[in-house]
Amino acid sequence: MDRREPGAGFSDGAARLRVAVHKFGSCDGCQLAFLNAGPALLALAEAVELVHFLEAGLDDPDARVDVAFVEGSIGTSEEAERIRAVRERARVLVAIGACATTGGVQALRNLADAGGWVARTYPEPDRVHVLPESAPVRAHVAVDLELAGCPVTTRAVTETVASLLRGALPAPRHEKLCLECKRAGLACVMVSRGEPCLGPVTAAGCGALCPGLGRGCYGCFGPSELPEAGALAARLRALGLDAAAVRRRLLAIHAGVPAFQQAALRQVGEEDGDGR
Amino acid sequence: MADERELHIEVPALTRVEGEGALEIGVAAGRIRALRLRIYEPPRLFERLLEGRTFEEVPDLVARICGICPVAYQMSAVHAFEALFGCDPGPWVRRMRRVLYCGEWIQSHSLHIHLLAAPDFLGCDSVVELSRRAPEAVRRGLALQALGNDLIALFGGRSVHPVGVRVGGFHAAPGADAVAALRARLADAVPEAEALVAWTASLDRPAAPADAPPLRCLALRHPEEYPMNDGGLASTEGHAFAFDGFERHVAERQVPHSTALHALLDGAPYLTGPVARLNLNHERLHPVARAALARTGLALPVRSLHDAIVVRAVEVLHAVAEAADLLDGYEVPERPFAEPAPRAGVAVWATEAPRGVLWHRYEVAGDGTVRAARIVPPTSQNQAHIEQDLRASLEALGLDRDPDTLRAAAERVVRNYDPCISCATHFLRVTVRGVP
Numbered sequence: 084m085d086r087r088e089p090g091a092g093f094s095d096g097a098a099r100l101r102v103a104v105h106k107f108g109s110c111d112g113c114q115l116a117f118l119n120a121g122p123a124l125l126a127l128a129e130a131v132e133l134v135h136f137l138e139a140g141l142d143d144p145d146a147r148v149d150v151a152f153v154e155g156s157i158g159t160s161e162e163a164e165r166i167r168a169v170r171e172r173a174r175v176l177v178a179i180g181a182c183a184t185t186g187g188v189q190a191l192r193n194l195a196d197a198g199g200w201v202a203r204t205y206p207e208p209d210r211v212h213v214l215p216e217s218a219p220v221r222a223h224v225a226v227d228l229e230l231a232g233c234p235v236t237t238r239a240v241t242e243t244v245a246s247l248l249r250g251a252l253p254a255p256r257h258e259k260l261c262l263e264c265k266r267a268g269l270a271c272v273m274v275s276r277g278e279p280c281l282g283p284v285t286a287a288g289c290g291a292l293c294p295g296l297g298r299g300c301y302g303c304f305g306p307s308e309l310p311e312a313g314a315l316a317a318r319l320r321a322l323g324l325d326a327a328a329v330r331r332r333l334l335a336i337h338a339g340v341p342a343f344q345q346a347a348l349r350q351v352g353e354e355d356g357d358g359r
Numbered sequence: 360m361a362d363e364r365e366l367h368i369e370v371p372a373l374t375r376v377e378g379e380g381a382l383e384i385g386v387a388a389g390r391i392r393a394l395r396l397r398i399y400e401p402p403r404l405f406e407r408l409l410e411g412r413t414f415e416e417v418p419d420l421v422a423r424i425c426g427i428c429p430v431a432y433q434m435s436a437v438h439a440f441e442a443l444f445g446c447d448p449g450p451w452v453r454r455m456r457r458v459l460y461c462g463e464w465i466q467s468h469s470l471h472i473h474l475l476a477a478p479d480f481l482g483c484d485s486v487v488e489l490s491r492r493a494p495e496a497v498r499r500g501l502a503l504q505a506l507g508n509d510l511i512a513l514f515g516g517r518s519v520h521p522v523g524v525r526v527g528g529f530h531a532a533p534g535a536d537a538v539a540a541l542r543a544r545l546a547d548a549v550p551e552a553e554a555l556v557a558w559t560a561s562l563d564r565p566a567a568p569a570d571a572p573p574l575r576c577l578a579l580r581h582p583e584e585y586p587m588n589d590g591g592l593a594s595t596e597g598h599a600f601a602f603d604g605f606e607r608h609v610a611e612r613q614v615p616h617s618t619a620l621h622a623l624l625d626g627a628p629y630l631t632g633p634v635a636r637l638n639l640n641h642e643r644l645h646p647v648a649r650a651a652l653a654r655t656g657l658a659l660p661v662r663s664l665h666d667a668i669v670v671r672a673v674e675v676l677h678a679v680a681e682a683a684d685l686l687d688g689y690e691v692p693e694r695p696f697a698e699p700a701p702r703a704g705v706a707v708w709a710t711e712a713p714r715g716v717l718w719h720r721y722e723v724a725g726d727g728t729v730r731a732a733r734i735v736p737p738t739s740q741n742q743a744h745i746e747q748d749l750r751a752s753l754e755a756l757g758l759d760r761d762p763d764t765l766r767a768a769a770e771r772v773v774r775n776y777d778p779c780i781s782c783a784t785h786f787l788r789v790t791v792r793g794v795p
Contacts, residue, residue, distance in 0.1 A: 106378075106379060108403060109426075110423050110424060110425050110426040110429075111377050111378055111425065111426040111427055111779075112423075112425075112426020112427070112429070112519040112520060113426070114426070115426050115427065115518075115519050116519075118470060118474060119466075119470075119504065119505075119508055119518065119519070121501045121502070121504065121505045122498075122501060124486075124501075125486075125487065125490050125497075125501075128487040133487070137372055137373075137374050137375075137379065138374070138375065138376070138377065138474075138475075139374075139375070139474065139485050139486065139487075140374045140375045140474075140475075140478060140484045140485035140486070141374070141484070141485055142372055142374045144372070158403075187423075188403075188408065188420065188423045189403040189404065189405075189408065191408040192404055192407070192408065195407070195408075200404045200407040200408075213402060213404075217403075233423065233520060234426060234517075234519040234520055236517075289516075289517070290516070292515075292516030292517060292522050293516075293522050293530075295516065296516060296522060296523055296530040296531040297530060297531050298522070298525075298530045298531075301419060301522075303520070331411075331412065331413070331416065335416070335419075335420070336419075336423070
């Protein structure tokens with residue numbers, strides 16, 4: 084395997100940084116961080132050598148690359164095989180977006196009877212091979228950097244490329260959304276208006292969009308550092324949400340996060356709760 | 360004989376489409392024996408994960424079906440619930456929803472025209488190469504795409520999975536200053552979009568054979584408006600039915616050459632999307648777009664999907680001009696939503712996603728909880744038509760051509776439909792593995 088320590092630098096030789104973008108189980112939305120970048124997309128194509136990016140017309144999945152950006156979760160045995168091949172051919176693997184970092188919204192099936200879901204969706208369920216869990220990339224192969232978000236932002240991917248061009252991996256960022264909200268000068272929607280908000284357990288990075296529109300955060304950017312989901316659940320109950328509502332709120336875009344699952348399941352244990 | 364050879368054409372990974380699919384074509388004795396547009400994206404089982412969720416959560420969840428048309432998913436959902444609940448959000452919300460939807464049409468069509476389709480017409484592989492051959496066209500295209508994105512973000516903070524939409528209206532109304540700035544950009548973009556129409560019409564496009572049958576089209580139709588989020592369904596075969604009549608006319612059936620089930624309109628393949636919309640509604644276009652369309656000389660009804668690139672450009676112009684009109688005299692409302700009161704029943708609606716009719720149906724309990732969901736996206740409706748088109752196009756081209764020519768022609772036919780496999784995957788009842 085031609086993989087070296089992340090951050091060891093790419094300055095050897097005159098060749099440009101070779102970059103691939105791969106897609107797994109997802110909505111395509113994180114690839115749009117590149118495709119919606121406008122002139123920055125063309126600048127990126129000058130700064131690096133884009134070798135594989137199907138939606139952009141580049142088809143060379145087996146090429147060895149310096150950096151592989153991976154969108155999507157791993158949900159089938161074929162995908163589990165394919166992500167190993169991607170890992171083997173990339174020096175640095177960057178998982179982008181909710182699906183690739185926590186399993187995404189489709190990880191709701193992890194908590195359900197996935198086989199039953201398939202049987203009720205497809206007339207010939209035997210032909211549909213899904214693994215019981217929609218898993219983040221890191222559950223299958225080593226990941227060098229995770230960029231959170233549903234979707235990931237253009238800013239996050241371009242900053243990462245800029246950093247890698249200088250031979251370093253950017254530092255991971257997991258501060259809480261609350262800090263971004265404070266910096267934006269927004270009044271706390273939970274304190275001032277009693278709006279249920281996942282900000283205290285959610286990573287910053289979106290720009291505090293929902294509080295900016297007067298609504299509570301619903302968790303697009305996944306778990307923050309030290310997510311005290313149990314304490315937040317108690318606060319949400321105090322705001323009048325029943326156990327099922329708290330559970331639904333914690334288990335949505337990032338249903339695969341253990342800290343969220345534990346807090347959600349504790350809710351059900353504390354009340355007769357109908358489980359959803 | 361050359362045309363008696365056996366040939367297997369495979370495109371293991373379609374490029375410049377949304378999502379991941381493959382194409383397999385088998386030729387024997389001068390005829391296409393097998394033809395499959397194969398979907399290998401894993402199913403995400405969205406219809407199941409919506410069960411047990413409340414109506415308030417649905418707009419944010421269904422957005423995640425598709426990163427390219429999240430607004431369409433939000434629109435079909437909110438209209439369905441409002442129709443069931445008897446909730447009327449009023450004229451301000453209605454107008455602003457059209458503006459939001461215009462943003463998505465502008466963004467999605469501009470992306471498809473420049474990043475996915477145009478490279479085919481100018482003989483290159485990607486927009487990067489295209490930007491060297493046609494720098495001015497790419498600059499204009501990326502600027503229009505950015506305008507569409509910014510229009511969506513005006514209401515929802517960002518263009519992919521925007522957060523502003525709720526059942527009953529919007530979480531917040533944009534400020535007058537932000538609206539005025541975008542209104543000015545839209546007005547400036549009208550001549551740019553007119554130039555885009557002229558440019559697409561100047562591209563060398565294969566003509567439809569003189570004996571090509573008329574396209575069988577299904578689209579929304581509204582008494583006055585170019586259809587987007589209101590009206591009923593209409594077809595070129597004379598159908599006219601309400602959204603709840605969809606299941607009576609559209610059925611998914613098994614076909615002999617494939618194990619995939621295809622959506623059929625009264626038993627036959629049909630087309631949905633920009634070409635179908637235009638063929639059924641061209642007299643409802645914004646006058647600016649109608650004039651630009653007339654200048655192209657494109658004959659109506661459109662008979663070839665190779666002209667879809669022109670039609671998308673016309674719809675970009677329509678959306679730019681209509682959004683500018685709708686934002687004229689903008690005022691911030693007292694409250695940007697009506698409060699919905701849930702009740703039990705079946706919620707059904709369809710809107711025009713950039714790629715065509717997007718039909719939603721929810722069985723809802725009295726407290727607003729979703730008991731069952733069914734969503735039929737445009738790409739699954741178009742799949743049978745794509746395969747029919749592939750057969751006819753490749754046979755017209757000549758099956759004795761070399762495999763690379765046939766492969767490129769086939770990919771191009773598929774791209775004309777702008778298929779969104781990411782959408783289709785979650786609902787298409789397809790064989791993911793074990794194609795015989």
